[in-house]
Amino acid sequence: MTQSILVVDDEERLADVLAAALEDLGYRATAVTSAQAALAELEQAHFDLVLTDLRLPVMGGRALLREARSRWPGKPVVVLTAFATVRDAVELVKEGAFDYIAKPFEMEDVAATIRRALRLAEVVRDNERLRSELEGRYSFDTLIGNSPPFRRVIEQVTEVCETRATVMLNGESGTGKELVAHAVHFNSPRRNRPFVAVNCAAIPEALLESELFGHVKGAFTGALSDRIGRFAAADGGTLFLDEIGDMPMAIQAKLLRAVQERSFEAIGANRSQTVDVRLIAATHKDMRQAVADGRFREDLFYRLNVFPIQLPALRERAEDIPLLAGHFLTELSDSIGKRVTGFSPAALAAMAGHDWPGNIRELHNCVERAVIVAKSPTIDMPDLPRDLFGAPRRNGRDALPRDLDAELERIERDFILEALRRSDGVQVKAARLLGIAERSLWHRIRKLGIKLGRTVAE
Numbered sequence: 001m002t003q004s005i006l007v008v009d010d011e012e013r014l015a016d017v018l019a020a021a022l023e024d025l026g027y028r029a030t031a032v033t034s035a036q037a038a039l040a041e042l043e044q045a046h047f048d049l050v051l052t053d054l055r056l057p058v059m060g061g062r063a064l065l066r067e068a069r070s071r072w073p074g075k076p077v078v079v080l081t082a083f084a085t086v087r088d089a090v091e092l093v094k095e096g097a098f099d100y101i102a103k104p105f106e107m108e109d110v111a112a113t114i115r116r117a118l119r120l121a122e123v124v125r126d127n128e129r130l131r132s133e134l135e136g137r138y139s140f141d142t143l144i145g146n147s148p149p150f151r152r153v154i155e156q157v158t159e160v161c162e163t164r165a166t167v168m169l170n171g172e173s174g175t176g177k178e179l180v181a182h183a184v185h186f187n188s189p190r191r192n193r194p195f196v197a198v199n200c201a202a203i204p205e206a207l208l209e210s211e212l213f214g215h216v217k218g219a220f221t222g223a224l225s226d227r228i229g230r231f232a233a234a235d236g237g238t239l240f241l242d243e244i245g246d247m248p249m250a251i252q253a254k255l256l257r258a259v260q261e262r263s264f265e266a267i268g269a270n271r272s273q274t275v276d277v278r279l280i281a282a283t284h285k286d287m288r289q290a291v292a293d294g295r296f297r298e299d300l301f302y303r304l305n306v307f308p309i310q311l312p313a314l315r316e317r318a319e320d321i322p323l324l325a326g327h328f329l330t331e332l333s334d335s336i337g338k339r340v341t342g343f344s345p346a347a348l349a350a351m352a353g354h355d356w357p358g359n360i361r362e363l364h365n366c367v368e369r370a371v372i373v374a375k376s377p378t379i380d381m382p383d384l385p386r387d388l389f390g391a392p393r394r395n396g397r398d399a400l401p402r403d404l405d406a407e408l409e410r411i412e413r414d415f416i417l418e419a420l421r422r423s424d425g426v427q428v429k430a431a432r433l434l435g436i437a438e439r440s441l442w443h444r445i446r447k448l449g450i451k452l453g454r455t456v457a458e
């Protein structure tokens with residue numbers, strides 16, 4: 001991923017030249033001319049490094065350095081100064097600057113310092129990540145999953161949660177978009193302020209505008225008193241706009257202004273109000289397609305798509321299924337008050353091979369039902385919904401088994417065990433259920449080494 005640098009210099013021309021030179025070196029660079037503008041940028045978006053002049057009007061570079069170090073401790077700050085003395089330099093480094101560069105400077109020196117700073121920040125980050133992994137101290141403990149695609153999600157949540165950047169969550173239904181939105185909020189500096197959710201698809205178009213922005217008494221028939229909207233309710237906190245792809249065109253223009261300026265008017269009000277809200281939008285739709293089809297405003301899409309996070313479907317992170325199922329089992333057996341402690345290998349294999357079109361929500365419901373119907377402490381095939389019995393419908397990268405013979409045997413064994421169970425161990429009935437001759441069933445039972453007594457008793 002391209003690394004991004006915030007350049008702060010009150011001499012606009014110099015800031016632009018520096019930013020352009022950094023872009024030539026392959027970084028993404030944004031130039032601002034004051035410390036206040038720098039802080040606003042840092043709140044809005046993710047930067048890997050700040051390169052600031054020491055002499056800035058109003059709020060100096062030193063104050064910016066202090067503020068940035070206390071709010072974003074992992075972000076290296078490099079200071080440019082025309083008045084460097086050794087004493088100044090030592091002071092700056094004591095206050096947390098990574099290094100200083102004396103003006104006038106050679107671009108080569110700037111590039112080398114930036115490279116070193118970014119490398120060090122990366123090492124520190126890796127180190128912290130390893131340590132927290134070792135200590136099992138993720139503060140994202142509501143987010144279960146250890147597969148590479150899900151780790152990537154956690155990494156992105158870690159990167160973005162402390163900023164004020166707008167997050168766009170995309171993923172199929174039930175993949176955990178709302179849960180991730182919560183995780184971003186509760187790990188952000190806004191955690192003690194409100195988290196307000198609006199489901200744009202669930203509210204009728206006629207009411208949505210009032211729901212979002214509020215109305216004043218008498219604004220329309222039925223508006224019997226003033227009502228604040230969700231934007232105002234989320235002031236200081238986070239507003240979660242779920243199913244943003246379903247936002248009616250008519251309201252998108254007003255939303256665009258609210259997103260751009262954080263200001264809006266309640267329906268019927270003659271004054272606008274400004275709020276400080278962090279936005280998280282979510283959708284299962286292909287937003288680029290919606291833009292191409294003219295169903296979603298392009299300008300609004302780009303305003304919302306500042307930090308996109310793609311949530312993988314459960315079938316793309318099948319290795320997380322046992323972990324998630326185990327987590328739900330513990331949680332549900334506690335809340336239902338029934339001692340169910342594990343899954344049989346066949347049940348786990350069936351779950352791991354299922355496609356889960358409803359993703360984690362479907363898995364959760366499946367485990368809940370299984371805990372309710374289970375007759376023993378171990379959940380087994382009869383406790384699972386019928387559509388999990390079919391041959392695994394794996395797709396994508398998981399399509400090929402590592403050992404075809406073993407996989408076919410496993411499937412064959414599962415079907416035979418299930419048929420025997422449904423026929424109370426009466427082989428002639430089981431064979432009929434499977435559409436094979438009794439003799440063929442008998443051969444297969446021998447070949448697979450199925451122990452009949454145990455099978456039926458299980």
Ligand SMILES: Nc1ncnc2c1ncn2[C@@H]1O[C@H](COP(=O)(O)OP(=O)(O)OP(=O)(O)O)[C@@H](O)[C@H]1O
Binds near residue numbers: 143145284
């Ligand atoms: N990584 C996870 N760890 C534990 N539970 C999860 C995880 N992801 C999702 N869940 C659970 O799965 C269910 C569905 O998640 P959530 O409602 O966040 O999905 P969603 O993508 O917002 O769905 P929709 O688009 O249908 O609103 C919830 O019960 C949630 O707690």
